[in-house]
Amino acid sequence: MVEAVSGVSRPLVLLVEDEAALVTMLRYNLEKQGFRVEEAADGEEAMARIAEITPDLVLLDWMLPVMSGIEVCRQIRRRPATRDLPVIMVTARTEEQDTVRGLNVGADDYITKPFSMDALLARMRALLRRSGAVPAKGQLRFHDITLDLAQHRTSRNGRPVHLGPTEFRLLEFLMQHPCRVFSREELLDAVWGPGIHVEPRTVDVHIRRLRRAINGPRERDMVRTVRAAGYSLDTDPV
């Protein structure tokens, strides 16, 4: 799962690779680019790790001990929980036929060793954008809530959310500063504008509307009320 810290998404990548030197190099570079990295050195371990950590993307070596990358990919696609998990096959083979075989068992993309880090990152980012794990440009994302600034649209878990203009600005501001508590006065200044005379209780009214709009029946309340302090966008409601 993507972890949002101060509004920055850090997608979790599972690296399935048995060459220790390559693992070290990839981990170093991916972490530098803001990814979180977990490892598995063979196919069986890969399946166990996937069930355990729910990665956002799997970088899957073709030639693996115990169970081949092809078989791992097949199993990922067979299980309902991982059917849509983005998979990039990493292969040392260049034969066209093998590539086709990789895509046939359900890999989303493939890259041939040796590859440049830039090429790999471009493919990873494209896939993660498609799966919604990282936001496209002009979008804010907090857990399952996406706010599209250009199109002025909001969605939660893929479901469109209809917000009034004030609720939209309120959510936009909170999404720009997730996990931070703002007082009613601070929210008035930021959302309504400084010097605008509005009752602090007006904030409560709009927070209530925002909650009604973004929280579906079985969804977690993402707006946290902090007694005597104000509100924050958070996943740990008290």
Ligand code: CA
């Ligand atoms: Ca290998």
